[in-house]
Every structure is written in C-alpha cells, then in structure tokens.
Amino acid sequence: DAKTTQPPSMDCAEGRAANLPCNHSTISGNEYVYWYRQIHSQGPQYIIHGLKNNETNEMASLIITEDRKSSTLILPHATLRDTAVYYCIVRVASLVETSYDKVIFGPGTSLSVIP
C-alpha cells in the first residue's frame, strides 16, 4: 500500500515556482522522504531526499513539516523540461535493514509546465 498521498495533477507557468505537496501521515521515525520524477517513456530520476531537515540541491528544495507528516517539493523556476510525473516516496533507506528497503511507487503527481 502506498504510504503517501499526492494530488494527481498540477499545472505551473514556465519560470514560476512549482510547489508539489505530499502527505505521509504514517511515516515512521526511521523513514526518509524521497522524491523521484519520470519524464515520459524514461526511467525514474532521483531528485532529492530528506529525513527531517529541509534540503536543497541543484534541482530542487524539499520542505518537511516539523511533525514530518507532510512535505513539499519546490522547483524554483520551472521549465518545460520539468514536465513529468513526480513521485513522493517514504522508505527506510537503511544500511542494515536492506530487506525492507524497496522503492515502492504510488500514482504520483503529473506536473505540466505551461509556456
């Protein structure tokens, strides 16, 4: 069963920030929040992940609420190439409990960046 809830689709104007929400109210203390995206007919691409602190890299920012029950992926200046399905996933990501560590995909959010 999917552990996350995301809106099925969103639109964003080119050049504006895209804010993609994700609810993960049953997240456990040892589970990380991961974001991947899949451009049409390609394999998933890793974007960013975090445990409880906000994270930023060259692609995006991840804002995790203090209670860790939800998060937001922010693409600061969306381009047409950011049109994709974005998946929010929670996983153990443990060096020890690898038998539990599988990336399970939910339906994701289909983001359309509009010119």
Next chain:
Amino acid sequence: GAVVSQHPSRVICKSGTSVKIECRSLDFQATTMFWYRQFPKQSLMLMATSNEGSKATYEQGVEKDKFLINHASLTLSTLTVTSAHPEDSSFYICSARGSVGYEQFFGPGTRLTVL
C-alpha cells in the same frame, strides 16, 4: 551518479516467443537489482527483487515461471518474459543498488510490444 543501462530499449516480438531484457550497472557493483513494470498511464509496479547469486523474490501476483530473473554477476541481471502474450506488453524498468550505500539507481527502461 551511478549509471544503469538496459538492452534493448525497444523490442517487438510475436506472441508465444520469449524475450530477454538485460540490465547492467556500468560503474558499480550491484548486489541487489529490482525489476518494475509500468503499463500506460499507470505507476511503476515492483515485480521482483534479486540479490546476486540468489533466487529472486517475487511480489505477490507476479508469476515467477513467466518472468525469469537471473542475477548471476554483480553487474548484470536479466529478465526473461517467457511465452509472451499481448497483455505482457509494457515498459520494463530495472533498478540497481550497490554494496555500499542504499541508493537505487534506475535504468532507462525497455518497451516491450507483443503482437
């Protein structure tokens, strides 16, 4: 990041034939590999997990005799779709995890069309 390749990228076959898809980790040793299947407009569904030198573990509902997985080396896993039928037409994606760390790296996918 680490690179995972798949071959072929596209394959068309006749009903009743078997098709082999290769997944390679190009610059790291993959102790664990995962196979996913994705139907049009749906999310990725995990089919099976394989550890090098061991039998694959299949997810519920996936026929192990139809989808043969071999992970004989640390850089290569193969998925063979036996006696393929049109309903097996799908996008097959592999993912690999190395012996160091817990990240999964995804391949570009293989589009299988069974006529």
